[in-house]
Amino acid sequence: QTKAVTVDEGFVNTGSTTSDITFLDGEKGVLRYRGYAIEDLAAHCDFVEVAYLLIYGELPKLEDLESFRHNLRQHTMLHEDITKFYDGFQHDAHPMAILSSVVMALSTFYNDSLGFDDPKDIDRCVMRLMAKVPTIASYAHKKSIGQPMVYPKNSLGYCENFLHMMFSVPAEEYEIDPVHAEALNLLLIVHADHEQNCSTSTVRMVGSSDANLFASISAGICALWGPLHGGANEACVSMLERIREDGGNVAKYVEMAKKKDSGFRLMGFGHRVYKNYDPRAKIIKAACDRLLQSQQIHDPIFHIAQELEQVALTDDYFIERKLYPNVDFYSGVIYRALGIPVEMFTVLFAMGRLPGWIAHWIEMRNSPGKRINRPRQVYTGPTKRPLTPIEQR
Numbered sequence: 001q002t003k004a005v006t007v008d009e010g011f012v013n014t015g016s017t018t019s020d021i022t023f024l025d026g027e028k029g030v031l032r033y034r035g036y037a038i039e040d041l042a043a044h045c046d047f048v049e050v051a052y053l054l055i056y057g058e059l060p061k062l063e064d065l066e067s068f069r070h071n072l073r074q075h076t077m078l079h080e081d082i083t084k085f086y087d088g089f090q091h092d093a094h095p096m097a098i099l100s101s102v103v104m105a106l107s108t109f110y111n112d113s114l115g116f117d118d119p120k121d122i123d124r125c126v127m128r129l130m131a132k133v134p135t136i137a138s139y140a141h142k143k144s145i146g147q148p149m150v151y152p153k154n155s156l157g158y159c160e161n162f163l164h165m166m167f168s169v170p171a172e173e174y175e176i177d178p179v180h181a182e183a184l185n186l187l188l189i190v191h192a193d194h195e196q197n198c199s200t201s202t203v204r205m206v207g208s209s210d211a212n213l214f215a216s217i218s219a220g221i222c223a224l225w226g227p228l229h230g231g232a233n234e235a236c237v238s239m240l241e242r243i244r245e246d247g248g249n250v251a252k253y254v255e256m257a258k259k260k261d262s263g264f265r266l267m268g269f270g271h272r273v274y275k276n277y278d279p280r281a282k283i284i285k286a287a288c289d290r291l292l293q294s295q296q297i298h299d300p301i302f303h304i305a306q307e308l309e310q311v312a313l314t315d316d317y318f319i320e321r322k323l324y325p326n327v328d329f330y331s332g333v334i335y336r337a338l339g340i341p342v343e344m345f346t347v348l349f350a351m352g353r354l355p356g357w358i359a360h361w362i363e364m365r366n367s368p369g370k371r372i373n374r375p376r377q378v379y380t381g382p383t384k385r386p387l388t389p390i391e392q393r
């Protein structure tokens with residue numbers, strides 16, 4: 001007799017696994033990667049260092065970090081045949097669709113190391129994914145604006161190289177603004193992992209069938225795309241633009257968000273785990289303020305976001321439901337200040353989340369208790385009934 005099945009829709013209170021990677025305290029608004037506070041990592045580390053921490057479990061010594069950086073630089077280019085996939089996409093193909101497709105296509109180039117029987121094969125694939133995703137992402141942007149893809153430059157850092165590939169054109173020199181690279185570095189760090197969120201659980205789900213790392217990451221990218229998850233950063237900026245075009249009438253939209261039947265939600269607000277201010281939103285909001293000040297940018301949607309936050313945080317509907325700004329609320333304002341087009345916002349979320357996905361996939365594959373994920377259900381369909389021949393239907 002199998003045990004009675006209890007359904008926990010959306011896994012609100014169901015743990016899927018144990019993990020050593022990330023700790024969240026939703027009540028206190030605490031986030032730590034491998035025991036280190038997100039505030040410390042965002043203030044003092046660089047993204048490649050944090051990626052190393054998440055994937056290998058310890059902060060790297062200087063020589064480890066340098067060799068990790070060196071390895072990444074050796075794999076930033078795409079095989080020229082991979083770039084042919086871009087010819088098949090429409091110019092306005094969503095870059096998340098391109099990212100997921102081309103990451104999947106990478107697996108056709110490394111099928112000698114997809115079994116992962118040997119840890120060095122895992123490292124091969126980790127390097128290639130970490131090194132090539134920024135190239136794949138920037139090529140999607142270049143495709144959408146009809147500009148030539150820009151090859152990576154091994155003399156540049158991870159964030160600098162991405163900005164170079166995104167914004168350089170063959171016709172003239174592109175000066176990388178260190179303030180932009182620093183803001184991108186901070187954004188990638190605060191997006192790097194977040195325990196068993198929808199896309200990370202997807203990566204673990206797909207990987208639990210012994211599917212390869214590329215297939216699992218490609219599935220995670222698709223899960224992240226949804227506007228309730230990583231797609232909220234794109235949806236949030238569109239919402240702020242809509243409010244701006246509507247005369248900045250913030251109160252009207254806060255009222256609308258409180259009505260279930262309006263079908264309208266404040267994107268970038270609320271969280272399954274944080275019932276306090278998302279610590280990442282605090283870090284991003286402060287970075288946003290610094291960047292806009294230092295660059296003398298006046299972006300009206302930043303002020304609308306701040307006003308929206310003020311109105312919502314003093315409204316009983318949001319207070320009762322403990323709804324606060326989450327990681328997606330202010331990130332779009334920074335992306336705009338960096339000149340990143342809105343359809344690329346979730347791609348940048350995926351670039352940040354990549355080391356977290358990889359770390360969870362490796363942890364799951366190495367866990368002694370690993371089993372294929374196969375949840376049960378409570379059946380609510382029709383009881384047994386006789387088949388009616390088609391003439392009588």
Ligand code: SDX
Pocket residue numbers: 010193194196197198227228229230232257258264265266267268269270271272273321323326327328
């Ligand atoms: C991310 O899981 C992670 O860790 C994700 C993430 C990560 O790093 O991986 O943190 C990244 O995905 C952040 C979330 C981005 N999504 C959005 O900003 C979309 C808007 N937010 C909501 O859709 C919602 O808050 C979720 C999806 C984030 C959480 O959904 P839950 O936990 O299922 O909560 P719910 O939808 O059941 O809402 C609880 C109540 C409901 O009201 P009641 O039915 O109790 O009356 O709060 C209301 C909801 O209607 N509510 C909102 C709201 N979010 C929840 N009402 C208005 N606006 C909102 N944004």
